[in-house]
Amino acid sequence: MPKDSDLVRCPSFNQSLTLRNATRMISYIIKRLGLAALITVLAVSLLFLIIHLIPGDPVSTMLGPRATPELRAALEARMGLDKPLPIQILMFFSNMLQGDLGTDVFSGRAVTDIVFGQVPYTLVLILVSIFWAATLGIALGCYSAVNRNSLGDRLAGILSVSVIAVPAFVVSLYSLLIFAVYLKWFPAIGAGEPGDWGDQLWHLVLPSLAIGLSWVGYISRLVRASMLEILGEGHVRTARAFGLPESWVTYKYALRLAILPTVTVIGVGMGFLLSAAVFTEIVFSRPGLGKLVIDSITTRNYPVVMGSVLFSTLIFVASTTLADIINAILDPRTRTTK
Amino acid sequence: MATSAKTIKPTKARSELGDILHHLVRDPLGLVGLIIVSIIILSAVFAPWIVPYDPIALNIPDRMQGPSLAHLAGTDQLGRDTFSRVIMGGRVALQVALPTIGGAIFFGLVLGMIAGYGPKWLDNIIVLLFDTVRSFPTVMFALAVVALVGPSLNTVIFVIMVTSIPTYGRVVRTLTQSLRNSEFIDAERSLGASVFRIMTVHILPNVLGPLAVLAAMDIPTVVGLEAGLSFLGMGVKPPTPSWGSLLNDGYNLIRNTPWLIIAGGIPLILTTLGFTFLGEALRDVVDPKLRGRGSK
Amino acid sequence: MAGVILDVRNLSVSYDTPRGPLKALRNISMQVPEKKIVGIVGESGCGKSTLILAIIQLMAPNANVTSGEVLFKDNDLLNHDLKQMQALLGVEISMVFQDPMQTHNPVLTVGRQMIDIQYRDKLSYSEKRQRAADMLALVGIPDAEARLNQYPFEFSGGMRQRIAIAMALMAKPSLLIADEPTTALDATLEVQIIKRLRELRDEIDCSILFISHHLGVIAELCDEVVVMYAGEVVEAGNVRDVFHAPSHPYTKALLECDPGHIKEKTRNLPTIPGEIPDLVELPEGCVFAERCSKIHDACSARPEFQVVTESHAAACHLNNGELVK
Numbered sequence: 008m009p010k011d012s013d014l015v016r017c018p019s020f021n022q023s024l025t026l027r028n029a030t031r032m033i034s035y036i037i038k039r040l041g042l043a044a045l046i047t048v049l050a051v052s053l054l055f056l057i058i059h060l061i062p063g064d065p066v067s068t069m070l071g072p073r074a075t076p077e078l079r080a081a082l083e084a085r086m087g088l089d090k091p092l093p094i095q096i097l098m099f100f101s102n103m104l105q106g107d108l109g110t111d112v113f114s115g116r117a118v119t120d121i122v123f124g125q126v127p128y129t130l131v132l133i134l135v136s137i138f139w140a141a142t143l144g145i146a147l148g149c150y151s152a153v154n155r156n157s158l159g160d161r162l163a164g165i166l167s168v169s170v171i172a173v174p175a176f177v178v179s180l181y182s183l184l185i186f187a188v189y190l191k192w193f194p195a196i197g198a199g200e201p202g203d204w205g206d207q208l209w210h211l212v213l214p215s216l217a218i219g220l221s222w223v224g225y226i227s228r229l230v231r232a233s234m235l236e237i238l239g240e241g242h243v244r245t246a247r248a249f250g251l252p253e254s255w256v257t258y259k260y261a262l263r264l265a266i267l268p269t270v271t272v273i274g275v276g277m278g279f280l281l282s283a284a285v286f287t288e289i290v291f292s293r294p295g296l297g298k299l300v301i302d303s304i305t306t307r308n309y310p311v312v313m314g315s316v317l318f319s320t321l322i323f324v325a326s327t328t329l330a331d332i333i334n335a336i337l338d339p340r341t342r343t344t345k
Numbered sequence: 346m347a348t349s350a351k352t353i354k355p356t357k358a359r360s361e362l363g364d365i366l367h368h369l370v371r372d373p374l375g376l377v378g379l380i381i382v383s384i385i386i387l388s389a390v391f392a393p394w395i396v397p398y399d400p401i402a403l404n405i406p407d408r409m410q411g412p413s414l415a416h417l418a419g420t421d422q423l424g425r426d427t428f429s430r431v432i433m434g435g436r437v438a439l440q441v442a443l444p445t446i447g448g449a450i451f452f453g454l455v456l457g458m459i460a461g462y463g464p465k466w467l468d469n470i471i472v473l474l475f476d477t478v479r480s481f482p483t484v485m486f487a488l489a490v491v492a493l494v495g496p497s498l499n500t501v502i503f504v505i506m507v508t509s510i511p512t513y514g515r516v517v518r519t520l521t522q523s524l525r526n527s528e529f530i531d532a533e534r535s536l537g538a539s540v541f542r543i544m545t546v547h548i549l550p551n552v553l554g555p556l557a558v559l560a561a562m563d564i565p566t567v568v569g570l571e572a573g574l575s576f577l578g579m580g581v582k583p584p585t586p587s588w589g590s591l592l593n594d595g596y597n598l599i600r601n602t603p604w605l606i607i608a609g610g611i612p613l614i615l616t617t618l619g620f621t622f623l624g625e626a627l628r629d630v631v632d633p634k635l636r637g638r639g640s641k
Numbered sequence: 642m643a644g645v646i647l648d649v650r651n652l653s654v655s656y657d658t659p660r661g662p663l664k665a666l667r668n669i670s671m672q673v674p675e676k677k678i679v680g681i682v683g684e685s686g687c688g689k690s691t692l693i694l695a696i697i698q699l700m701a702p703n704a705n706v707t708s709g710e711v712l713f714k715d716n717d718l719l720n721h722d723l724k725q726m727q728a729l730l731g732v733e734i735s736m737v738f739q740d741p742m743q744t745h746n747p748v749l750t751v752g753r754q755m756i757d758i759q760y761r762d763k764l765s766y767s768e769k770r771q772r773a774a775d776m777l778a779l780v781g782i783p784d785a786e787a788r789l790n791q792y793p794f795e796f797s798g799g800m801r802q803r804i805a806i807a808m809a810l811m812a813k814p815s816l817l818i819a820d821e822p823t824t825a826l827d828a829t830l831e832v833q834i835i836k837r838l839r840e841l842r843d844e845i846d847c848s849i850l851f852i853s854h855h856l857g858v859i860a861e862l863c864d865e866v867v868v869m870y871a872g873e874v875v876e877a878g879n880v881r882d883v884f885h886a887p888s889h890p891y892t893k894a895l896l897e898c899d900p901g902h903i904k905e906k907t908r909n910l911p912t913i914p915g916e917i918p919d920l921v922e923l924p925e926g927c928v929f930a931e932r933c934s935k936i937h938d939a940c941s942a943r944p945e946f947q948v949v950t951e952s953h954a955a956a957c958h959l960n961n962g963e964l965v966k
Contacts, residue, residue, distance in 0.1 A: 049477040172617040174569030177610050184606050188599055241743025247699055249731035249758040260746050282484035304492045316489045319482050338748055339792045
């Protein structure tokens with residue numbers, strides 16, 4: 008932190024100010040991306056090791072009882088099973104980087120294509136869920152903080168706490184039961200007609216609400232706690248002492264700070280959201296990564312399973328990295344290295 | 346979390362259990378949580394003796410009935426009494442949850458304390474390990490392992506435990522780090538206390554409180570995960586009853602009867618509520634002690 | 642009243658606590674005349690901060706005003722609603738708070754915050770920005786225009802305090818309230834800021850209410866002084882009179898204990914024995930009695946304000962060393 012002795016002027020101070028801020032930002036981003044890459048490498052290696060540590064012959068494990076001699080030979084060549092382990096890992100990686108995740112046991116199609124085909128459905132579901140959770144959660148949390156200890160606040164608090172941990176698939180099942188099967192307000196199956204946005208959105212409502220609901224509780228509690236803490240801090244008192252309107256104090260000064268932890272939380276929560284999406288896709292018979300994985304497991308279509316798991320891991324790492332970077336943009340304090 | 350030497354008791358906790366219970370009874374939600382949790386645990390322990398019917402006995406003539414006096418929650422598609430399956434399912438849920446969380450706590454404690462107290466390079470490695478394991482979406486990871494090894498109770502326990510270790514490990518690590526720098530630890534070190542002694546006698550008791558809170562809040566997640574995996578057919582093998590498999594049956598029969606889904610879901614919801622309320626109340630008891638009474 | 646900008650009359654404030662009401666201020670009366678600098682002196686816990694917060698109506702939610710008036714230009718601030726206070730704060734009344742590290746919003750630039758507080762002024766954005774830069778330069782921050790783009794954490798404590806003072810002076814307040822503005826700063830900086838405040842008083846004709854526990858600064862800067870102890874005013878008056886001829890034993894003790902006053906070199910700094918009383922369960926009688934070296938039987942009854950000289954009064958049964966009947 009600059010000291011008072013900095014009063015002695017530094018000539019290039021003026022011009023370098025913006026440049027300094029920019030370089031700090033860039034170096035942070037690079038560091039963060041590097042960490043993400045490292046973790047991805049480790050995660051993939053871990054997966055790889057698991058395949059090989061399972062007792063038995065990896066090829067049979069991967070191909071299951073349907074292994075024909077040709078498939079076995081092809082897979083053995085691809086995996087380079089006769090070569091030492093480190094070489095195998097490297098081959099695995101180089102294949103992966105070239106976008107080759109193997110081929111489907113039955114159809115021979117590239118796993119990458121299959122997975123890519125399903126990912127958009129899952130991503131859309133997750134994004135809409137986050138949208139619900141974030142908007143409702145932040146609004147509820149802000150309201151609770153500003154109207155602390157009111158009846159609304161207490162009610163919201165109890166509801167949030169109780170709803171938070173109910174597993175998403177239970178919520179999905181119940182909403183399916185109540186709103187789709189019995190009340191018939193929403194469709195029970197599928198993602199809607201391709202190309203028809205309205206229909207697809209309609210099909211999204213129930214599943215995304217089911218996933219988002221537990222998050223509304225979590226986020227609102229987080230925002231509430233964060234806001235309460237901030238509203239008690241000195242700078243809020245300063246703002247009020249200068250007669251700033253309450254709406255500015257609440258939103259521009261306090262909420263802006265309070266939201267910061269939410270951003271990171273959402274990034275980290277991607278993992279849970281992905282898991283929740285798996286169940287929700289099954290319950291609502293929607294296409295997506297979840298359905299893909301389950302179907303592949305049942306049919307012992309092993310390469311697809313691995314490809315999907317890998318992909319979801321990548322999504323997760325990407326989202327945490329993105330969350331950290333957004334956090335750095337919003338909160339200038341995190342950019343400086345300690 | 347800043348701690349002050351004055352508020353940490355360097356000796357083993359005295360009967361704080363009485364203290365804790367006293368607080369729990371005062372807090373209405375905590376009390377509700379305690380009651381629910383007790384019911385769940387007791388019914389799980391005594392399940393084989395309190396089930397009205399044999400949970401896996403088939404009784405086709407009586408299949409698909411709604412709730413009645415004879416069958417409190419109705420029967421399923423094979424005539425099995427749903428209520429008995431619910432109770433037995435609770436036993437299975439706890440059979441999964443306890444070893445899972447126990448194992449996760451154990452390894453989390455060990456790794457977390459080493460990371461928090463040991464040299465920086467070791468800390469970095471352990472943190473990297475944690476982050477790597479955490480980068481797998483849990484269910485996906487579980488599904489991958491199940492795909493390889495086949496579904497079974499032990500697989501579920503193993504997978505959930507491994508993915509939970511980082512959760513506990515990180516908390517232990519943070520606490521250990523902050524405690525390591527406190528004054529009384531310095532004093533102990535200057536007296537020549539061994540690392541082992543410091544960790545077990547001084548750090549461990551202070552870590553147990555937050556860990557207990559974390560465990561209480563985690564049980565719903567673990568139980569939910571087991572139920573979810575069983576729902577997908579990747580968990581406990583039939584005919585062993587699990588709340589998840591009940592829900593699966595219910596899902597397949599959703600247009601015929603709602604009762605299976607209702608029966609399978611309610612215990613999950615109750616477990617969640619019970620342990621969450623309990624955990625929140627426990628946290629209120631544990632936290633102020635750690636920070637010093639009266640702060641905030 | 643003519644010539645008095647702030648008139649606090651019989652103000653009592655208490656906080657709701659689990660043990661009962663904590664009587665933080667009891668029957669406080671004091672005045673800030675126009676264009677004068679009034680200092681408030683007292684140890685931690687005497688109620689200085691509560692008094693300030695009561696004046697600007699930013700007290701904690703569990704605080705209650707149980708009696709009294711706070712007249713600012715003959716209007717009772719206690720009767721003002723939020724809108725009326727917002728019209729005054731940052732326009733006629735300005736504040737500088739004690740802890741410069743907590744004063745500013747960490748994620749908004751200094752420029753943004755300084756422009757925001759001008760929201761009532763009908764100036765263009767660049768005019769407001771220029772004004773902010775001018776104020777920063779006025780308090781001695783170099784490269785003011787560029788530094789408006791920086792965040793508070795990029796400034797040192799001393800600079801942040803100066804920014805706070807700059808903000809307080811952007812309006813032309815009639816009353817500037819400064820709560821220990823130099824406590825967190827080093828001595829040279831303190832001197833500069835005191836000098837600045839005096840100059841500003843002359844330039845814009847404002848009154849200043851200056852809180853400090855640093856007696857030397859009070860003596861140097863203030864025209865009048867109010868001595869507080871445990872929620873009451875124990876002595877008040879012209880600063881020269883009070884400091885040269887203190888009447889209340891507490892004031893006397895404070896002066897004796899002030900390191901600046903001590904003539905001979907010594908290892909042991911004198912202190913006032915004892916602690917401030919429990920403000921929930923107050924003793925009857927004089928609140929300072931327990932720690933007073935001149936305690937009498939009469940002290941079991943609350944003392945009234947006795948005029949000591951024309952320009953100063955103290956709440957003690959002893960007046961010039963003699964018991965008052």
